[in-house]
Amino acid sequence: MKISVTVNGTVHESDVEPRTLLVHYVRETLGLTGTNVGCDTSSCGACSLHLDGEAVKSCTVLAVQADGAQVTTIEGMATDGEMHPMQKAFMENHGLQCGYCTPGMVMAATSLLKENPNPTEAEVRLGLEGNLCRCTGYHNIVKSVLACAAGE
């Protein structure tokens, strides 16, 4: 089926099998491998990206459902060679170690701040309930998101 998806600002016209998952579309068809796959039960959030500005788990969306939509992946977060403030906050607060969950965390965290620009620590923790990390114990991830919200 023919779809047209705007990914990181570029329109892509593609012919996909209906069963193609959005995550496989961006990784394999578009070569945007920054979005990772960590599970097969919509549990880990590693594959989170923005669909029309909101975080979704791209392993649980068909590419055909994104037809006509705006998609932003982790590769689209930096502008003019400058990392997004959330990416910088993760770096400055050591919010990542192995980096595998990180793109999904950044996408979930930016979506969270869009909906709740000044969250409490508890709201950040709950807002990231759908993203698993095995390295950081979350302490510095939460710190990163709070720092980004505070404009630090």
Next chain:
Amino acid sequence: MTVTDDRPAAVLGTRMLRREDPALLTGEAKYTNDLALPGALSLALARSPYAHARILSVDLSAALAAPGVVAAYAGADLSSLWAAPMPCAWPVTADMKNPAHYPVAIGKAAYVGDAVAVVLATSESAARDAVELIDVQYEPLPAVVDLEDALSDRVVIHDELGTNKSYTWDLKIEDHEGAIDEAFASAAHVVKERYVQQRLLPMAMEPRAVAAVPQPFGGDITLYSSTQVPHILKIMSAITLGIPEHQVRVTTPAVGGGFGSKLNVYAEELLCLALARKHKVPVRWNEERTENAVATIHGRGQIQHMELAADAAGKITAVRVRILGDMGAYLQLVTPGIPLLGAFLYAGVYDIPLYDFSCTSVFTTLTPTDAYRGAGRPEATYAIERAVDTLARQMGIDPMELRKRNFIKKEQFPYTAMTGLVYDSGNHLAAAEKAAGLADYEGVRARQATQNVPGATTLLGIGQASYFEMCGLAPSRVLASLNYSAGGWEAATVRVLPTNKIQVVTGTAPHGQGHETSWSMIVADKLGVSPDDIDVLHSDTAIAPLGLDTYGSRSLPVGGVAIAMACDKVIDKAKKIAAHQLEANEDDLEFSGGTFTVKGSPGKTMPLAAIAFEAFTAHNLPDGLEPNLEAHVTYDPPNFSWPFGTHICTVEVDTETGQVTVLQYVAVDDCGNQVNPLIVEGQVHGGVIQGLAQALFEEAVYDDDGNLKNASLAEYLVPAASDVPGLTLGFTVTPSPTNQLGVKGIGEAGTIGAAPAVINAVVDALSSLGITNMPMPASPHTVWNAIQHAQNGASK
């Protein structure tokens, strides 16, 4: 913030941001399954649905006829590809039983997930679809799930062994045996406890991924793998496949966490290598998460019988330990050695004169166990720290006070333990007091007295764990005494390029630890250059041919120290060149901030940059000195390093639901000098939550037929940010006297301290109900059951 400022000497000990991060944060980093490999075939495995079954037949015909399928093989079809069975590098005893283990099972499947056939196809989905078409006829046999049942040999899993027992390994100290019996017989207090270290799934966020790329001619082959151990993997795969070692290159792109689960030589790595060679095309395999749950090693899996004897004053006089270890169906790379890594630590941080340890390990029809964060040491620490709390409860004294009575004292270091090992340095009292202060230990005790009154349904508890970790694995001679088949050294090369940029080549293999940052800090400090002028090369056996990789908190105290020593050798050589060119005596030269200066003649200087270029041109070197400025060191540490600390956890338990809420978690750790406190803190955070997850959330649950009931991240409860607390960290600094950096390692400390601290807190909260023990994970259901049991017991 950037790190481009020109840092002088004081780089060590600063919170330098990680140079690894920009690539990881922007999606530029490539993990193994991100690699584009045109023409690669995808490999998929048919896996046994039975825990124990004879394989009667394997019909591949339908799979072979499926679209995109290039080849399919059963185990027996592949026999000619193996020069040796899959490796176990740790035959802990001379008579250890080790069944032959092949990448694809032949004759019998011994756990759910054991590979029974393999498909190669032009795409991953074609390969996986074809696997569904393979018709395997099985004769199911009884599963062996329970360790004590395994030991009984009711059902023998490996016919050729005649028993399920793999080995018994004793750490019996000469002259202690009679004395120990006497100590227990005459003890004022005796503790006898049974603890279960439940099986855990490591669940690194990146599932495993492998790609083998052959050279069309010449026989060389490159293996890309999501592994912690590229060097060990290279040697072992060469041996197993009978390929000349120099023709195998192993390299790891970015690796998404390991925690021990990627410290192995796996069937899929060997299969990709063997079939890429056979078919002369790249072959790749990507693990799915539910596959990972059964096909990647598990952690823990022990039953511990722990006994303490103490005198009337609470001074512990003897410890006796009996372990029953769950090996799973086969011995993977270091499976049998895991209990031995804890064998020396059951006396914990205490000055205990008598010691008796024995471990028996058995096969079960479950996924093999192997190293998982801490590997043996969390288990040991759990047992001693839980038992010490029990002793305190029996004696009616505060567990903190009891610990203080038994700590090895600061002035006793270096301390020679009865096991023969020498603990390098420590100050347990200082760590415990610092933790007690941060946790407001006395304040919590006071609140507890008013809160935990009869009828209260929200009970407060506080628990402590003080640990000693044996890490920096390790002196090669000690490893030899444990029958480990490799050494414990690490290699480093420091190379000053003609333009004064520096290449560091390390044998460590980071997968999230930030070695590129930390190693550059060590070199910057040593050579007086900016960290930005230093490149750290690793994890490619063609670039870093020598190394023993990253596990066991060894990278800094062995690999980092090797780098510092290589810097010293570079400075020694540079000094010869400087002395020659400055016409000074070597002894009169001082090196500081990257420049040699003649003592007393501040104008006579020569910077390293100039020396590097002189070394490159070789126009004017001292007689006999080789050109270029580089040095290689292979460092075999003289001792383990011994990080330590005290963790204190405060919990509330809702006795109506059994829900445990962690109110506060304090970790005070001492890993000696810290290269980068930012990274140290991150290691502690992650480790603590992994240990807390063992205490409260995680367990591989099997049914009686050997089926893993929670084989996905929807059911296996890796906690999220919403489910765990923030952490309060503190540090003491007691440098290791055995290495020039004074470092000890921090990768596993958090995991070691956390589980006993949390469970001690839960038991403390419930002690007024008569509860003295609590199985892990202390899920609401488990806690509620324990409360019901205690109350029913009390009413009878």
Next chain:
Amino acid sequence: MIPAAFEYVRAGSAAEAISLIGEHGEEAKFLAGGHSLLPLMKLRLASPSVLVDIGRVGDLSYIRDAGDHIAIGALTRHMDVETSALLQEHVPLLAHAAGHVGDPQVRHRGTMGGTIAHADPASDLPATTLALGATYVATGPNGSREIAAADFYQGFLESALEPDEMLTEIRVPKMNGAGWSFQKFNRRAQDWAIVGVAAWRGAAGSGVALVNMGSTPVLATSVSAALAGGASVSDAAQLAASEAEPQSDLNASTEYRTHLAKVLVRRALEQASA
């Protein structure tokens, strides 16, 4: 993991969707947010041969004041239910419960109609709307009909919807200031409830429904009857599991679930009565 192959058709309106599902028969499934269906399809626990995508039927995403009740279009997403000022004012229990479904990413995609039609006893909103006495509107080839929530859930993942019917609207009575509570007991925030309770209590009486206490969402009518008869909250809560047939699974035995239901119903009613 990817789903088995299927044919994909997109409906532009509810009428077209119903016509398409009629055309393709029982092998066809509606696809809304996909957050109940796609996970099953990935694990190959469901393999429909045709998916009728109703995600673009724009006229089914709304939250409207309809006098004595609030009308919610079936394609309204959980996030929109959670943040709706209208629902927060008139049906705060539902808005609050919607904020507990899955995780934010799920709530950005999952729809009210999807979760009701899927009829999962472990989901939060079927039980919540059941407690609130909601009415569901089903539309088929012959027009629309109303189904009371109490009549809708017929078995595990089975509803009163006919194969050619589509759930189009959820009508939730206004709570008129009644006290309420939503208790979700689980081990990780993102998970389904081990046991959940949605409860309200006010001038009109009370409503209590249980999550994951049987093969369908369970209306705890004995509790409400006891309260109406003057029983204390703690006495009424003892009847929490009277209508339930809880299963035993990895997280809880039947006995523990029954116990939890009583504790959580008591706590919910205490909160709703405060």
